[in-house]
Amino acid sequence: MTSGVAVIVPCRVESSRLPNKALVPLDGIPAIERCLHNCLRIPGIGRVILATTEAPADDPLEDHLLDGAVDFWRGSTDDVILRFLGACDAYNLHTVIRITGDCPAASWEIADLLLREHISHGADCTMVKTCAVGTSGDVFSVDCLRRIHRHFGQALYSEYMSWYFTSNPDVFTIRTVELPASWVRDYRLTLDYDEDAEMFSRLFRRLREEGWAADIDNVFRILDREPSIPALNAKLPLKYRDDTELIRNLRAATTIKGDFV
Numbered sequence: 001m002t003s004g005v006a007v008i009v010p011c012r013v014e015s016s017r018l019p020n021k022a023l024v025p026l027d028g029i030p031a032i033e034r035c036l037h038n039c040l041r042i043p044g045i046g047r048v049i050l051a052t053t054e055a056p057a058d059d060p061l062e063d064h065l066l067d068g069a070v071d072f073w074r075g076s077t078d079d080v081i082l083r084f085l086g087a088c089d090a091y092n093l094h095t096v097i098r099i100t101g102d103c104p105a106a107s108w109e110i111a112d113l114l115l116r117e118h119i120s121h122g123a124d125c126t127m128v129k130t131c132a133v134g135t136s137g138d139v140f141s142v143d144c145l146r147r148i149h150r151h152f153g154q155a156l157y158s159e160y161m162s163w164y165f166t167s168n169p170d171v172f173t174i175r176t177v178e179l180p181a182s183w184v185r186d187y188r189l190t191l192d193y194d195e196d197a198e199m200f201s202r203l204f205r206r207l208r209e210e211g212w213a214a215d216i217d218n219v220f221r222i223l224d225r226e227p228s229i230p231a232l233n234a235k236l237p238l239k240y241r242d243d244t245e246l247i248r249n250l251r252a253a254t255t256i257k258g259d260f261v
Contacts, residue, residue: 004094005115007039007048007137008073008087010080010159011101013058017192022101023060024197027204031191032061034104034204036070038214041108042097044115049087050101053077081145081155081164088142095119096145098161099137102191104200107135107183107216114139114177123175125165131179133238134189135216138162144172151260156253160240167254183216187223187230188238195233202229 011032015021022032032050039048049071052058062072073090075083088096097115099106110128118126118139126139138161148164149155157163165172191197203222204214206229212218223230239246 002044003046004092005045005096006087006091006093007042007045007097007099007111008084009035009039009048009050009099009101010083011035011050011052011058011061012055013052013060014055015192018194018197021191021197023064024191026104026197026200027208029204030064031104031197031200032064032101033066034200034214035099035101035106036064036066038106038108039099039111040066040069042111042115044112045097046093047071047091049073049091051075051083051087053083079149079155079158080161081149081158084145084161085142085149088145094142095139096142097137097139103134103137103189104191105134105189105203105214105219106137107219109216110136110179110183111139113179117175117177121175122173124172125162126175126177127162127166129176129178130184132185132187132189132220134191135183135219140165147260151256157250160250160254163250163254167251168256168260171256171260182220185220185223187220188233188236189219190238193233193236195236199229199232202232 011022013020013022023030051073052061054074073087075086097111114126124141124144128136165174206222
């Protein structure tokens with residue numbers, strides 16, 4: 001294992017659109033455990049940390065650490081960067097991969113590629129150019145997260161953490177990675193609605209029946225072969241892409257003004 005590099009998975013139990021979505025069983029396994037299993041498969045990381053809030057409603061997440069394979073951190077409810085920094089200080093991290101807990105089919109292969117690109121190019125932030133929603137994460141320099149929080153005082157909208165980088169390309173070194181064509185689709189692989197849960201349940205059931213791991217090639221093999229599965233949630237909105245007011249607010253809140261040190 002590599003010290004100083006970790007996956008941090010931000011997660012909360014409460015959800016207005018899909019109650020208790022982190023604990024929803026997807027073919028018998030809670031959604032958050034599906035996500036964590038794939039995070040543990042990423043090579044070159046020191047640990048996987050499930051990072052939730054101090055709210056009592058999030059207490060049940062501590063029961064889903066995969067027999068101690070995953071570490072547990074509790075921090076700020078609303079400021080996700082502050083929550084991350086608490087975990088980074090506790091575990092002496094310099095680089096983090098952020099994979100959100102609502103991505104049960106997060107690709108360990110994509111995360112591995114992003115981490116290698118991030119390190120080899122000395123980037124502040126590394127992300128994909130395009131991907132199937134819910135398959136990728138982002139890689140961040142902890143020092144940059146620390147500088148962002150020091151500058152803003154409170155990181156509003158920091159559940160959309162990458163915006164603090166993409167809104168300020170003149171400040172940060174951003175590495176954008178073009179994935180192999182075989183790893184790119186237009187599928188929706190994020191968990192927010194009942195239809196998403198139904199899609200994932202069918203996907204994981206088919207993977208189990210085939211005896212296949214949830215690797216990206218296997219996931220896409222099922223979805224390409226059985227279009228009725230991705231059709232279940234294909235027309236659902238993506239708030240960060242479709243909500244123009246949110247986008248406007250994000251840009252205003254995350255753009256650095258004045259000196260940045």
